[in-house]
Amino acid sequence: VSTDAQRRSTRDRPAKRPLSVDAEIEAGLRVLKADGLEAVTMRRVAAELDTGPASLYVYVANRNELCTAMLDRVIGTIEVEPADPERWREQVHRLLNAMVAAMNAHPGIAHVALANIPTGGNALVGAEAMLATLRAGGIADQPAAWACDILPLLATATAIEGDIYSARVNGETEEEAIERVGAAFRSLPADRFPNLAALAGAMTSGDGDERFAFAIDCMLDGLLAASRR
Amino acid sequence: VSTDAQRRSTRDRPAKRPLSVDAEIEAGLRVLKADGLEAVTMRRVAAELDTGPASLYVYVANRNELCTAMLDRVIGTIEVEPADPERWREQVHRLLNAMVAAMNAHPGIAHVALANIPTGGNALVGAEAMLATLRAGGIADQPAAWACDILPLLATATAIEGDIYSARVNGETEEEAIERVGAAFRSLPADRFPNLAALAGAMTSGDGDERFAFAIDCMLDGLLAASRR
DNA sequence: ACCTGAACACCGTTCAAGT
DNA sequence: ACCTGAACACCGTTCAAGT
Numbered sequence: 001v002s003t004d005a006q007r008r009s010t011r012d013r014p015a016k017r018p019l020s021v022d023a024e025i026e027a028g029l030r031v032l033k034a035d036g037l038e039a040v041t042m043r044r045v046a047a048e049l050d051t052g053p054a055s056l057y058v059y060v061a062n063r064n065e066l067c068t069a070m071l072d073r074v075i076g077t078i079e080v081e082p083a084d085p086e087r088w089r090e091q092v093h094r095l096l097n098a099m100v101a102a103m104n105a106h107p108g109i110a111h112v113a114l115a116n117i118p119t120g121g122n123a124l125v126g127a128e129a130m131l132a133t134l135r136a137g138g139i140a141d142q143p144a145a146w147a148c149d150i151l152p153l154l155a156t157a158t159a160i161e162g163d164i165y166s167a168r169v170n171g172e173t174e175e176e177a178i179e180r181v182g183a184a185f186r187s188l189p190a191d192r193f194p195n196l197a198a199l200a201g202a203m204t205s206g207d208g209d210e211r212f213a214f215a216i217d218c219m220l221d222g223l224l225a226a227s228r229r
Numbered sequence: 230v231s232t233d234a235q236r237r238s239t240r241d242r243p244a245k246r247p248l249s250v251d252a253e254i255e256a257g258l259r260v261l262k263a264d265g266l267e268a269v270t271m272r273r274v275a276a277e278l279d280t281g282p283a284s285l286y287v288y289v290a291n292r293n294e295l296c297t298a299m300l301d302r303v304i305g306t307i308e309v310e311p312a313d314p315e316r317w318r319e320q321v322h323r324l325l326n327a328m329v330a331a332m333n334a335h336p337g338i339a340h341v342a343l344a345n346i347p348t349g350g351n352a353l354v355g356a357e358a359m360l361a362t363l364r365a366g367g368i369a370d371q372p373a374a375w376a377c378d379i380l381p382l383l384a385t386a387t388a389i390e391g392d393i394y395s396a397r398v399n400g401e402t403e404e405e406a407i408e409r410v411g412a413a414f415r416s417l418p419a420d421r422f423p424n425l426a427a428l429a430g431a432m433t434s435g436d437g438d439e440r441f442a443f444a445i446d447c448m449l450d451g452l453l454a455a456s457r458r
Numbered sequence: 459a460c461c462t463g464a465a466c467a468c469c470g471t472t473c474a475a476g477t
Numbered sequence: 478a479c480c481t482g483a484a485c486a487c488c489g490t491t492c493a494a495g496t
Contacts, residue, residue, distance in 0.1 A: 018479095019479085019480080041470080042469085042470060042471080043469070043470085051480080052480090052483095053471080053481095054471080054472080054473085054480080054481055055479090055480055057471075057472085058478095058480065058481095062470075062471075063470065111340070111343075111344070114340075114343065115340075115389070115393070117393065124422065124425065127425060128422045128424055128425050131424035131425060132423075132424050135424060141428055141431050142434070143447070144431075145428045145431035145432045145434070146431075146440055147447075148432065149440065150383075150440075150444045150447075153383070153386045154379075156386075157386060160344070161346070164344070164345075181348060184348070188353070192357075193353065193357045194357075195357055195360035195361050195364060196353065196356060196360060198370075199373065199374045202370045202371045202375075203374040205371070205374070206375070211375055211378065214372075214375055214455070215375070215379045217451065218376075218379075218447075218448055218451025218452055219447055219451055220451070221450065221455070222446065222447025222448055222450035222451035222454075225450040225451075225454070226443070226446070226447055226450070247460095248460085248461080270487085270489080271488085271489060271490080272489085280461080280462075281461090281462055281463070282462095282490080283462055283463075283464090283490080283491080283492090284460090284461055286489095286490075287460065287461065287462095291490075
């Protein structure tokens with residue numbers, strides 16, 4: 001005979017295993033993917049592991065530590081390629097787009113990245129790849145070093161924007177929200193807001209990908225300029 | 230004779246006034262300045278106004294709406310100056326530094342800015358000033374329009390970093406944290422992390438202000454390059 | 459019309475106690 | 478040694494009821 005507990009564990013989740021940080025991380029990521037960061041509570045993660053919230057504290061100091069560990073796991077899914085001087089610019093775009101994609105696949109994790117300055121093992125692999133690629137592109141040491149902070153920051157911010165729309169704020173899609181903001185710009189009094197009114201179209205043009213690519217290219221051009229100085 | 234209530238209100242807070250969005254915003258900002266964003270709970274703000282949490286919902290739909298209103302109030306403290314083509318670069322730096330300072334004076338509010346895409350009235354004034362200054366500097370319309378998103382984003386991210394240190398994560402100061410990270414970089418195996426090991430010094434050099442100024446200048450140079458294309 | 463008491467359905471974290 | 482029941486001190490939000 002199969003008990004209720006057995007039936008539940010084979011249907012909803014992996015069979016009950018001994019607790020461990022890894023088990024908590026995986027349970028946390030399941031909750032994150034399903035219901036977003038807010039749903040990642042100690043109680044919910046514990047329930048996912050068929051135990052009580054207190055048990056989680058055996059392997060993890062608190063909720064923030066669990067979230068940080070989850071973040072490093074997500075960063076670990078990003079694939080890096082060896083730096084190639086011929087394609088360095090494209091490689092930077094690919095790496096940053098992969099970061100955004102990995103974070104968008106786990107809605108809310110981007111907030112954890114901003115609140116904590118990622119220094120986990122996998123973040124270091126990403127930083128090493130970024131640094132190698134920037135240097136391959138001829139960017140000088142100091143600009144390259146600082147860019148390792150700035151560029152992932154743009155990726156994180158872009159991912160957070162993605163979260164906003166995937167959460168369907170006010171039930172709007174991204175397009176609807178942009179259109180609404182554009183209408184607001186156009187209806188602004190032109191005497192007090194001449195520039196916003198004039199550039200209403202430019203302000204709302206382009207999707208997230210296009211704007212992100214533009215920001216990256218601006219930054220890279222600026223880094224190259226700084227490298228020549 | 231002065232009652233306990235009178236004495237308390239003159240010592241601790243403004244005299245009890247009728248409820249209003251403004252009263253809630255001001256109470257919220259007092260809590261924010263004193264104890265950070267986490268402490269801004271409906272219950273705490275209500276207590277600050279000598280009432281119960283349910284009363285707040287008469288003027289505000291939920292906690293997020295209150296936080297967004299608080300953010301717009303903070304943005305309103307930023308002073309803008311008319312665009313001057315002779316000093317446009319300096320003006321961009323001043324405006325963005327003022328944004329960071331305003332947010333750092335209210336620890337945690339930067340998170341609200343990222344989670345919500347500020348579109349309040351005061352945010353529009355800031356955007357108009359930014360746009361005017363960028364155009365005065367010769368930046369073309371489309372780059373200027375997109376820069377209105379990207380540049381404040383850098384400011385917000387910088388403010389969040391400031392929050393991390395003002396919170397004294399692990400009781401460390403900013404300098405101690407940078408030194409710890411630097412030590413970690415230097416001790417990395419040079420065969421797997423040749424670039425990080427080589428640039429450990431560059432990675433940790435410069436304080437927040439210097440890095441922020443560098444990021445702004447890179448971005449502006451990139452925007453100028455894009456404007457010429 | 460404006461406000462609120464009381465309740466509902468949750469939180470993170472601790473710690474004494476169990477196995 | 479590893480795990481957990483129960484409790485502590487909180488949350489946001491709703492809604493019927495009061496003034």
